[in-house]
Amino acid sequence: MSDWHTPGGQLDPLKVRAAYPILSTTPGGRPLHYLDSAATAQRPKAVVDAVSNFLLTANANPHRGAYTLGGDATAAYEGARARTAAFLGVPAEELVMLGSATEALNLVARSWGRANLSRGDVVLVTEAEHHANLIPWQQVTREVDADLEFIPVDDVTGEILWDRLEGLLKLRPKIVAVGHVSNVLGSAAPLAQIAPQIHAAGGLLAVDGCQAVANMPVNIPDTGADFYAFSAHKMGALFSGGGLWARAHLLNEMNPIETGGDMIREVRLRDATFAEGTQKFEAGTPDASGTVALAAACDFIDDLGREQIHAHEVRMLERVLRELPEALPDARILGPRDAKDRIGLVSFSSDLVHAHDLATILDRRGVAIRAGHHCAMPLHEQLELSATARVSVAPYTTDEDLDALFDGLRDARKIFAR
Amino acid sequence: MGGMDDLYREQILEHHRTPHNFGQLAEPTISVDGRNPSCGDLITMQLQLDAEGLITDVAFSGRGCAISQASASLLTDELRGKRAEEITALGSPYVMELLGVEVGPSRIHCALLGLETTQKAIATWRNKA
Numbered sequence: 001m002s003d004w005h006t007p008g009g010q011l012d013p014l015k016v017r018a019a020y021p022i023l024s025t026t027p028g029g030r031p032l033h034y035l036d037s038a039a040t041a042q043r044p045k046a047v048v049d050a051v052s053n054f055l056l057t058a059n060a061n062p063h064r065g066a067y068t069l070g071g072d073a074t075a076a077y078e079g080a081r082a083r084t085a086a087f088l089g090v091p092a093e094e095l096v097m098l099g100s101a102t103e104a105l106n107l108v109a110r111s112w113g114r115a116n117l118s119r120g121d122v123v124l125v126t127e128a129e130h131h132a133n134l135i136p137w138q139q140v141t142r143e144v145d146a147d148l149e150f151i152p153v154d155d156v157t158g159e160i161l162w163d164r165l166e167g168l169l170k171l172r173p174k175i176v177a178v179g180h181v182s183n184v185l186g187s188a189a190p191l192a193q194i195a196p197q198i199h200a201a202g203g204l205l206a207v208d209g210c211q212a213v214a215n216m217p218v219n220i221p222d223t224g225a226d227f228y229a230f231s232a233h234k235m236g237a238l239f240s241g242g243g244l245w246a247r248a249h250l251l252n253e254m255n256p257i258e259t260g261g262d263m264i265r266e267v268r269l270r271d272a273t274f275a276e277g278t279q280k281f282e283a284g285t286p287d288a289s290g291t292v293a294l295a296a297a298c299d300f301i302d303d304l305g306r307e308q309i310h311a312h313e314v315r316m317l318e319r320v321l322r323e324l325p326e327a328l329p330d331a332r333i334l335g336p337r338d339a340k341d342r343i344g345l346v347s348f349s350s351d352l353v354h355a356h357d358l359a360t361i362l363d364r365r366g367v368a369i370r371a372g373h374h375c376a377m378p379l380h381e382q383l384e385l386s387a388t389a390r391v392s393v394a395p396y397t398t399d400e401d402l403d404a405l406f407d408g409l410r411d412a413r414k415i416f417a418r
Numbered sequence: 419m420g421g422m423d424d425l426y427r428e429q430i431l432e433h434h435r436t437p438h439n440f441g442q443l444a445e446p447t448i449s450v451d452g453r454n455p456s457c458g459d460l461i462t463m464q465l466q467l468d469a470e471g472l473i474t475d476v477a478f479s480g481r482g483c484a485i486s487q488a489s490a491s492l493l494t495d496e497l498r499g500k501r502a503e504e505i506t507a508l509g510s511p512y513v514m515e516l517l518g519v520e521v522g523p524s525r526i527h528c529a530l531l532g533l534e535t536t537q538k539a540i541a542t543w544r545n546k547a
Contacts, residue, residue, distance in 0.1 A: 354483035355457075355483070356482075356483035356528060357484045360425065386457075386458035386459065387459075387483075415426045
């Protein structure tokens with residue numbers, strides 16, 4: 001612990017920064033203040049070293065080679081799956097390794113959805129969903145003539161109105177699909193409360209965990225979810241990689257949507273039988289190096305401490321919420337007022353400075369933020385905003401990063417107010 | 419840094435604050451919407467064209483960043499009296515010239531939205547004719 005922490009046990013972001021070589025680079029000749037970790041986290045050297053070590057010493061096609069190196073590759077891949085599963089508190093046999101969280105959510109919609117939804121059935125999502133947890137449900141409900149219904153958001157703050165869920169459950173949705181943490185609002189869904197309600201109404205709960213797993217302790221069984229999808233690159237692993245956990249009986253019932261090598265039991269010219277369990281959904285050569293990176297990212301996150309990461313991020317967000325209105329007085333902040341109710345990010349808009357102009361002006365000080373609809377266009381439509389600016393924090397975010405942010409916001413205000 | 423300051427210099431900010439030709443035409447020959455799907459910038463471009471394809475009047479409305487709105491405003495000042503085919507031939511160098519500044523790859527789609535929407539309007543008008 002001591003490598004990354006203060007004597008008092010808090011995360012010391014200055015020590016943590018040293019683990020991320022990119023944070024010492026100077027893109028465009030400016031020190032980098034990376035405040036876009038919600039889009040993709042930076043990679044610690046430990047993760048890159050783990051991939052490099054695997055590729056240079058254990059690289060072979062997993063599940064195939066009858067030679068020692070092939071066995072090493074299989075052990076590395078399956079070991080990495082087991083490590084990731086342990087990180088999330090689930091059995092390795094229930095964790096499907098995929099290319100991305102998007103792929104995971106599409107698998108739920110297209111495999112479970114096509115087999116279990118039919119005309120008149122209801123699928124429930126929130127108005128704040130990331131497109132990856134919306135469009136797959138639009139597609140499958142259209143295909144089978146099911147109904148897509150929505151848990152609404154507050155028109156001003158954007159906050160998801162969870163108290164409307166009870167009424168909507170009277171529609172008896174077959175599945176409710178929600179983000180664990182909204183990538184625009186920064187608020188966490190009250191999963192442990194809503195899961196029993198949804199189950200009591202006869203539905204399943206599918207969760208998009210992309211914004212949660214790197215920023216707060218997540219033990220999937222505690223959430224009550226039936227499906228849980230997550231992304232590797234948001235945890236500091238590679239761009240390729242993501243996973244889907246599902247209850248064992250759901251995995252057993254589901255059909256693969258991709259077929260090919262490695263997912264079969266027996267293949268004849270005119271038909272095939274499929275492998276059991278997770279392997280059925282992992283057609284083709286598995287992404288062994290990406291999964292090794294993911295396991296290394298889990299190790300690194302646990303080394304920092306998930307409680308400590310969360311506490312550090314709340315401290316950073318408290319400062320953002322406090323000083324943002326001073327730096328840019330007309331900022332309209334979306335989501336919860338209290339940093340303690342937030343995970344990792346703050347989005348806001350300003351009538352004075354459009355989000356894209358803000359991002360360009362901040363870039364002048366090396367401050368990297370996201371501007372746009374963050375793959376949540378319907379939420380922005382609902383709030384009558386075309387774009388918002390999003391600041392997201394990470395274990396390596398420092399007070400200096402926030403100083404540069406506020407200086408940049410004051411620059412923008414000066415430029416546009418003159 | 420100099421280029422950056424140029425991007426938000428007074429002329430561009432002035433066009434953003436008080437865009438020229440902003441609003442609706444009473445009887446546009448053609449009216450189309452253009453949108454940047456990645457960032458949500460929106461421009462509605464309205465043209466009045468005579469039978470020979472000469473632009474006789476123009477108005478635009480929209481919402482979005484300073485660069486998209488200011489470039490659309492600057493462009494509309496130039497459109498009256500131009501022929502449809504002249505507009506079709508224009509590209510990003512023309513818009514950069516209007517703005518008087520190089521726009522980097524991360525913002526070029528904002529700068530071009532006005533021109534691209536005008537070109538889309540002309541194409542739509544041609545298809546109708």
